[in-house]
Amino acid sequence: MQELSSLFGNITNTTWQMAVMWLIGGMMIYLGIEKKMEPTLLIPMGFGAILVNLPQSGAVTQTINSAVQEGPLNFLFRAGISNQIFLLLLFVGIGAMIDFTPLLAAPQMMLFGAAAQFGIFFTLSLATLFGFSLQDAASVGIIGAADGPTSIFVANYYNSKYLGAIIVAAYSYMALVPIIQPPVIRLVTTKKERMIHMSYNPRSVSKKAKILFPILITIVAGLVAPNSVALVGFLMFGNLIRACGVLDSLSETAQGALANLITLLLGITVASQMRAEDFLTARTLLILCLGMVAFIFDTVGGVLFAKIMNLFLPKQKKINPMIGACGISAFPMSARVITQMGLKEDPTNVLIMQATGVNVSGQIASVIAGGLLLTLIPKL
């Protein structure tokens, strides 16, 4: 009987906070499977959240009889996320997935990508009013990059203790782009503005230009924000593999096997940061709210920038301000949302190419914004 009670004795170590984390984990799995919200990350993270919140879970580091036993998830975190290797390898895959042709065909779209990073810096300032240090505020603000790997990269660089909450917020809101953006856009635009037709006369793009692009971007980013050169460099390396046309098998591997493998490990590894004692705090709720603010103000920043540009453009060259909202990095979701909004307002108004160009520029701009945060803050 004593053996039996000792076998189940661990049950008594369960706390209500752990049970709440199981519910949160279960909810993430549900959202991933039923609602198809970023399933590649929410399902591993949800499962991981349950795994690390079991009493005396062997998946994470435990101190038993004064001896520290490193858990496999903490080992993976140290080996893959603390040194940023997982993120950089994932960026190679992402770079190989992106076709920059719509941006090269209409380079002026890059400005919208820049404008739509406003939410990051606005949220950074707002977070400091809630008592976050500048480093933690930057880690929270970067949720607005709408780019999971960049968010993890910055938060991890500043050794933020809110990493778990930041990752959950970043990926959840990326999945919620179709819900967050439309009402915000409607709030800051008129129906007439949303119905603006844009002519699309792209210049054709040569293979040489596509090859030179990632190389030159890396050089510029490295010169301006050297701390971000790894981030930009790995992204552009992936893109070079795609664009060069002689490394198709490597490009396919980067887009498929490599990206999948890293995503698989990334989701469950970041869950090691979701232990109840660290995660169930008022600060987590605050970070989730601030993440939402970042997404909203990114959208507002992009749209308002387009509206300001319209003040100076002739009538036939007016920009549909909705495309400014695609400057967030959530690719291709944001472009899809804006295209659908455009069609809803006027079934003959097809904005897909312009929206895609802006959305791709947001991918670059978000990484540069992350790099600027890494460069600027230590200099203050």
Add this chain to the structure above:
Amino acid sequence: MSVFMESLRVMGFGMLGIFTVAVVLMLIMFAITKLFPAGRENEQAGGDSSADDD
């Protein structure tokens, strides 16, 4: 409050920095698409393709 003031500086320099980089990238994109237009490449590819066929 001093942290907030510093954050405003980060915001200012950050947005300035990102627009500066965006303009530089834009100019680079204009330059490379101008210097290496698709038309010329297509013509070469057309010529090469016949050679490849041989």
